[in-house]
Amino acid sequence: MTASISTGPGRALIAVYGLFSLAAGARAAVQIASKFDQAPLAYSLSALAAAVYIALTVALWRGARLLALVGLGIELAGVLIIGTLSVLDPAAFPDETVWSAYGKGYVFIPLVLPVVGLYWVLRHKR
Amino acid sequence: MNTVISTIVIVASLLLMLASLIVAIRNRPMGMVLLVGFAVLEVAVLVQAGFVIAAVAGGQGPADKVTLFGYVGGQVVIPPAGVFLALAERSRWGAAILVVAGFAIAVMTGRMLQIWAGGA
Numbered sequence: 001m002t003a004s005i006s007t008g009p010g011r012a013l014i015a016v017y018g019l020f021s022l023a024a025g026a027r028a029a030v031q032i033a034s035k036f037d038q039a040p041l042a043y044s045l046s047a048l049a050a051a052v053y054i055a056l057t058v059a060l061w062r063g064a065r066l067l068a069l070v071g072l073g074i075e076l077a078g079v080l081i082i083g084t085l086s087v088l089d090p091a092a093f094p095d096e097t098v099w100s101a102y103g104k105g106y107v108f109i110p111l112v113l114p115v116v117g118l119y120w121v122l123r124h125k126r
Numbered sequence: 127m128n129t130v131i132s133t134i135v136i137v138a139s140l141l142l143m144l145a146s147l148i149v150a151i152r153n154r155p156m157g158m159v160l161l162v163g164f165a166v167l168e169v170a171v172l173v174q175a176g177f178v179i180a181a182v183a184g185g186q187g188p189a190d191k192v193t194l195f196g197y198v199g200g201q202v203v204i205p206p207a208g209v210f211l212a213l214a215e216r217s218r219w220g221a222a223i224l225v226v227a228g229f230a231i232a233v234m235t236g237r238m239l240q241i242w243a244g245g246a
Contacts, residue, residue: 009219012219014211015211022200026200030193033192
């Protein structure tokens, strides 16, 4: 039953990840297209975050457990590392990314989401 | 930006979010009320998009039009996408998806009003 992570609560996770793909993807596209030279690091990380969210939406949708776990790991590491760096060295992050200050601009959902996701995927052994 | 239609969109989306939450808590799948509700919300969102496009065409609006239209486009997609997923998921989690969709529309409309007013 590998497809089981894509139904039930998993389908609600797909909705949330789809929404974040849209939000992060649109934000990264606007930032990179209009003002990439102002903050190349922050905008590259925006694009990375968007790519992770899109990959996770697809992985959950397709029931690809391994890809989902890898993506969730990168997401959790990303929000923790970039969150910490953005608090310690705000000068390096002149503009917001989804993961800045642990996702404060998105009511900390980016911090909670990978934990919920890991719990959900790991609960389904096999 | 037309604040009347934006108010309607925000109030409708928050009411639908609340209704979806109640349905999810009562452990029911999406019913006809939510289906029709989100169809009405989609119409309101489209009307709002029309007002935004008309106002921008008339020379009004903020400097950052790309972001504004990003929100307009995103909003138009969310109710159908939410309903599509909720139709596939005939359980309380289908209604939970609509909680997310309703909340997103309310927040995005609020952000559009901020952008329009020239705020961050």
